[in-house]
Amino acid sequence: MYILGIHTGHDAGACLFADDQLLAFCKEERLNRVKNDGGFFDLQSIDEVLRIAGIDRLQVDAVAFTRMKFPVSCFRIGAVPIRDVRRKLLGQRRDRSLGSLMNRRRNLDAGAFLDLPKLRRHMGLRSDVALQFCNHHRAHVLSSLRYCxxxxxxxxxxxxxxxxxxxxxxxxxxxxxxxxxxxxxxxxxxxxxxxxxxxxxxxxxxxxxxxxxxxxxxxxxxxxxxxxxxxxxxxxxxxxxxxxxxxxxxxxxxxxxxxxxxxxxxxxxxxxxxxxxxxxxxxxxxxxxxxxxxxxxxxxxxxxxxxxxxxxxxxxxxxxxxxxxxxxxxPAMGDEGLPVGACVDYWIASQGMARLTRDRLRHLYYGRPYSGEDLLSTAERLRFRVERSGEHVEKTAQLLADNHIGAIFWGAMEMGPRALGARSILASPARREVNDSVNKRLQRTEFMPFAPYVLDVDAERLYEVDARNRYACRFMTITTRVKPEWLARIPAVVHVDGTARPQIIERASNPLYYDILDAFKRITGLPTLVNTSFNAHEEPIINTPEEALRALADDRIDFLVCDGGMVFPAGR
Structure with missing residues (x-):
């Protein structure tokens, strides 16, 4: 069973489940490049998650919505204000919030407001597709229930x-x-x-x-x-x-x-x-x-x-x-995570709580996957300097040790607001000044230090990680104390109160990201690296090879690393 989840408010986006297993996730801003975008019904991210899974709209079995905005043309006459009836009759484009109408009428029956067959036709769905309309906070809660x-x-x-x-x-x-x-x-x-x-x-x-x-x-x-x-x-x-x-x-x-x-x-x-x-x-x-x-x-x-x-x-x-x-x-704790919880809500409603799988997230790489070859071939076409070599991990680690700023482009982009090794900027944590230099290149104004990432085998040695917070630390959603003996050695990732926001990485989830840090540790003795989001000020985190290369051309970073090689600006 394919379940499509959709939220159209701020931080709009979509996801796709096969039964109760997440297949794909995309936040709208990653496609249209408008930070936190939303408030409209026709999302690019809907077709993006279907493309990631290799299906089309006719193969969707259920759609789980939040009580979000829907096209006025899909509302019943009498369910919307007169001004919207005129728009409906004239075929004018406008979206109206289902939740606000439910709240005003104290009625949770979506069918009392929406012409559901027309909504299915508008979306290009089969006539038998099930439609679910999920409570906002229940969707939040069910997203966390599914993954603990x-x-x-x-x-x-x-x-x-x-x-x-x-x-x-x-x-x-x-x-x-x-x-x-x-x-x-x-x-x-x-x-x-x-x-x-x-x-x-x-x-x-x-x-x-x-x-x-x-x-x-x-x-x-x-x-x-x-x-x-x-x-x-x-x-x-x-x-x-x-x-x-x-x-x-x-x-x-x-x-x-x-x-x-x-x-x-x-x-x-x-x-x-x-x-x-x-x-x-x-x-x-x-x-x-x-x-x-x-x-x-x-x-x-x-x-x-x-x-x-x-x-x-x-x-x-x-x-x-x-x-x-x-x-x-x-990890997608804001409204961008609502489509996930809405899909879980539909699964529970149709199959029962007993049939809900409840296991832990191993990674967040649910966007469109790109290979290293996608980046390298695009870079060659755009006349960047490309190095195809089996030495890219060691060379990256050495460049970082020499205080160069690089970015990793690996696989599918991350679900949620954090860059976690698929679209991350990397730097040495040894100098506090790196924060200012990187922020200047990215045109950011920030007050916190950059977050670090650390190998699973080293986490407890550097940070106060234990059974209470280790799972949360996989996704950079919690701060911890930095061990006293490391405070002066990794100042770029330590906040003024002696805490940091670490990401713990296992090799199975991202071998390239893991191996770069492992090599950096061998070279420098420092078992942690700076990880900050691969984006400039007020831009969404980059998604495609072209966006990554544009950042390199704009001198946001010194180099790119991917599976199979590295990319440098032309002439360097």
Missing amino acids: DWRDDVLLVSCDGGGDGAYYSAYLYAGQQLHEIWGGEETLLGHPQNGGASIGLAYAFATSACGFTPNRHEGKLTGLAAFGQPAVAARIAALFPVDENGHIHGELPDSKALHRILLEFFQGLAKEDIAASIQIATEQVVVAWLQALLKKHPAKFIAMSGGVFANVRLNQLVAALPGIEEVFIF
Whole structure:
């Protein structure tokens, strides 16, 4: 059974499952090159994931949507406002949110709003294709449930800037069943959560107050926070009281009121102090929320999803909670991961929870796969200098040891916001100045050091990695303390608080990436390398050989390495 998953909001994208096995994933921005793009129905990423799997739309058996935007032409007359009826009758292109109509009418039946046969025809699907419309937070939670293998005592939570009337959700997995605690369908059936009590929205408002773009630059505040004082953290945290049931209601009436009071709090503060204040407040609120949930619903394991859990410092605190044996953060924790959870939701609805495979992710390489030959032959055609040699691993390691900046182009691009060795820029961690030089070449303004990657056999030697965080460290979703003896030896990857955000790599998942670091370790004695995303400022991570070569031509990097060889600028 082929299940196509689609989300069209911000961070739009698609994925494809065969039964409950993920085959392909693509975020829309990687194709149209518009950062965080979304808000429209006709996505290029739909056909991209089908091409990756080698099928077409007529072979799809089910489509799992979020309650997203659909073409007005596919809505029933009477289900949409008059202005949209006119557009429908005139055949004008416009998309309208299904979720907002469901919320307004308190009706979760998609067929009451959408002409489902017409939607199938619009998409070029068979008439018997099953259609599923998944709750936003349930999709978040199910994405993390699918990829953790804990059999009992699992607390699953999501937290973000909002979806389907909720900002928080919590479930308990016990007795082989998923039990809703808070933030499920009741949020659309009369009990929507209060936007004035959303810590996710508060972080977005703080991001804007610092002059950055919400839903894109929150990570900048996480890094900037270490350089400021949490002057108003206590006042912010007080806006989000947690009750004994693990609910956060607050006294502010709505998100507009929250925005106004935060602007008052931030008046006269430096950006660093705003960042420190919202970071500490977020940590306090979310940790208090989880503690309340754990007190009422004891669990040994925590699975996290939703954009708030892109906050790697917060995730480190969650892993340190008493009694927690392991944590997992779904690597595509933001809305780009919703298609995955929607497919899982359809599988459970059609096959039952007992038939859901629950195993661990081994890698995130689910984009269109490119070979080393794809890069090398394209480079030759575009007149770059190409070296086809079996010595490319050793030469790459030596160039990195000599403080050159390279990038690896290997296989399929990664699912999620992190570059994890398929589309990564590599550098030596031995000099702190490398951060400034690379950021200058990439036209970035960053406040955190670059993240490192480390071989599986060396992880515990450099970083405070243990059973609680090792799985999360495979995907660079959590910070850890750096061992004291390494702080001065790898300054480019150590933050001012002595932490780093490591990726642990096993050779089976990416041999080229692994072997480059292994060779670098032999040459320098340093068992870790800088890994930062292969993209320039405000651009999505590169996808194709042509994009990688354009970065090389623009002097973003000194060389490219792939299976079978290396590429250098012409004349070098």
